[in-house]
Amino acid sequence: MRVAIAGAGAVGRSIARELIENGHQVLLIDKSPSSIRPERVPNAEWLLADSCELSSLAEAQLGKCDVVIAATGDDKANLVTSLLAKTEFGVPRTVGRVNHPNNEWLFTEAWGVDVNVSTPRIMSALVEEAVSIGDLVRLFTFRQGNANLVEITLSPDSPFVGTPAGLVPFPENCALVTILRDGQVYTPEAEQPLESGDELLFVVPAEVETELEQLLSPGHHPG
Structure with missing residues (x-):
């Protein structure tokens, strides 16, 4: 690639x-x-050029790239680079770095950004993930699929502790992709019981996040 x-x-x-x-x-x-x-990255190609200029990107042969990552410290430059890469060169995948959280709303497909990476959001999510049990924490947003990667640490009082994963009535379009347990990564299997303290990673549409959180919460009573 x-x-x-x-x-x-x-x-x-x-x-x-x-x-x-x-x-x-x-x-x-x-x-x-x-x-x-x-000398700092000797195996990379290097180009002295302004990524906001069309001629520079043409010199870089951006049309031959599979992915463009706009990782400058300037949000405006990252937006322009992403837009030019997508609209002028048809780059299949663009990733835009968000430096200031107030600008995050701009980093969308309208500006040619397929995936935005916001350092402040990631850091706050990791803090929440480390201290939250039973609460849904959004880790990552997939722009093209209108879905999020979310994490829930299963509370000891959750009604589904001990229940095989295949018998939990997860919301529609909600996919359990990984179980983190005792430092190990497990691929979910239908017959595998959930355990207290399991970190469950889901890909889920934003509109069913609350339903998922309520389902696994201690106050939920399976019907």
């Missing part, structure tokens, strides 16, 4: 290193000469 990353700062370089380790081709783009440091 070929990936272009706009922004060769600490965030962009870290992403590049991980992608390269996973066998992908990476191009780092930055308009600041001081940021062009090939």
